[in-house]
Amino acid sequence: MPATPAWPPKSAPRMFVAQRLEQGATVTFGGNSAHYLSRVMRTSPGAAIILCDDQTGEWAAHVVSIGKREVQAAVERQLRSREEVPDFWLCAALLKKDRFDLVLEKATELGVAAIHPVVTRRCVAGSLNADRARIITTEAAEQCARTALPALVEPAKLEQLLKTWPADRTLFFADEEGGLPAAQAFAGHTGPAALLTGPEGGFDDAERAAVRALPHARPISLGPRILRGETAAITGTALWMAAAGDWQH
Known part of the structure; x- marks a missing residue:
């Protein structure tokens, strides 16, 4: 029986966002970020993305919708806490x-x-x-x-x-x-x-x-x-x- 693929995959787009992340939150991307997700990475609804907020750490999310000027994603679960870097x-x-x-x-x-x-x-x-x-x-x-x-x-x-x-x-x-x-x-x-x-x-x-x-x-x-x-x-x-x-x- 084949192994279940890891989710989110390591190839998923990784992006920093300004808002504080939590499970169930909705994140809206506009401007260059929306262009990157929709045109460069060619994501579609349901596609996995990885988000970081420089506050709580790293979160798994998925694309909910893609419009002409914005992309919306839903935050699912935390993957890692914000790392401690050397002082x-x-x-x-x-x-x-x-x-x-x-x-x-x-x-x-x-x-x-x-x-x-x-x-x-x-x-x-x-x-x-x-x-x-x-x-x-x-x-x-x-x-x-x-x-x-x-x-x-x-x-x-x-x-x-x-x-x-x-x-x-x-x-x-x-x-x-x-x-x-x-x-x-x-x-x-x-x-x-x-x-x-x-x-x-x-x-x-x-x-x-x-x-x-x-x-x-x-x-x-x-x-x-x-x-x-x-x-x-x-x-x-x-x-x-x-x-x-x-x-x-």
């Missing part, structure tokens, strides 16, 4: 748009709790399109089956970041001039942590001195080669997740 911030200097888009996407996939864009003296970019950034992180979370969206903080100047740094959080500083090897520095670390990575031109001497003067800063090295800003941010985050984050489970 790890990525404080990455702003880069050119396409390169920082990559940082946003991969940081989300890797499991960071928050992304803090930082403005330094050598940054090529000085601002961030918040709506675009949230779309990128949301789509990345949907793709990797993450149930908790990373907090996306407004860009801040490095001086302000250091001035308001919380006393209970270690700041690992990816310094081009060297420090303790990252894997060694991260190993066995417990408690809130963050990683600071620089822009295309690196930190200037005054910025480097200011970061190193912070009592909670720990200079680290990401290897013998000079890494691009996006490479440093992604590599450093991956190393932290492997050594002290949730990759150990």
Whole structure:
């Protein structure tokens, strides 16, 4: 006798919604979301979809109706509670748009709790399109089956970041001039942590001195080669997740 197929199937569309989900709730999609479900994924009434609300977790639902401008779905049952991600911030200097888009996407996939864009003296970019950034992180979370969206903080100047740094959080500083090897520095670390990575031109001497003067800063090295800003941010985050984050489970 053939096994009963899993429901909802792993191939079901996965989407974040703004409303808090519960069994029996109705969710109405409009605009791009409706277009995605009806035209891109070609769902039909009865088709399974997976919904997340960044509050309660992940829910199985099915499409009830498809109209010209909206799609309605009914929530059936909870599949997973909202996940607990490591208390790890990525404080990455702003880069050119396409390169920082990559940082946003991969940081989300890797499991960071928050992304803090930082403005330094050598940054090529000085601002961030918040709506675009949230779309990128949301789509990345949907793709990797993450149930908790990373907090996306407004860009801040490095001086302000250091001035308001919380006393209970270690700041690992990816310094081009060297420090303790990252894997060694991260190993066995417990408690809130963050990683600071620089822009295309690196930190200037005054910025480097200011970061190193912070009592909670720990200079680290990401290897013998000079890494691009996006490479440093992604590599450093991956190393932290492997050594002290949730990759150990």
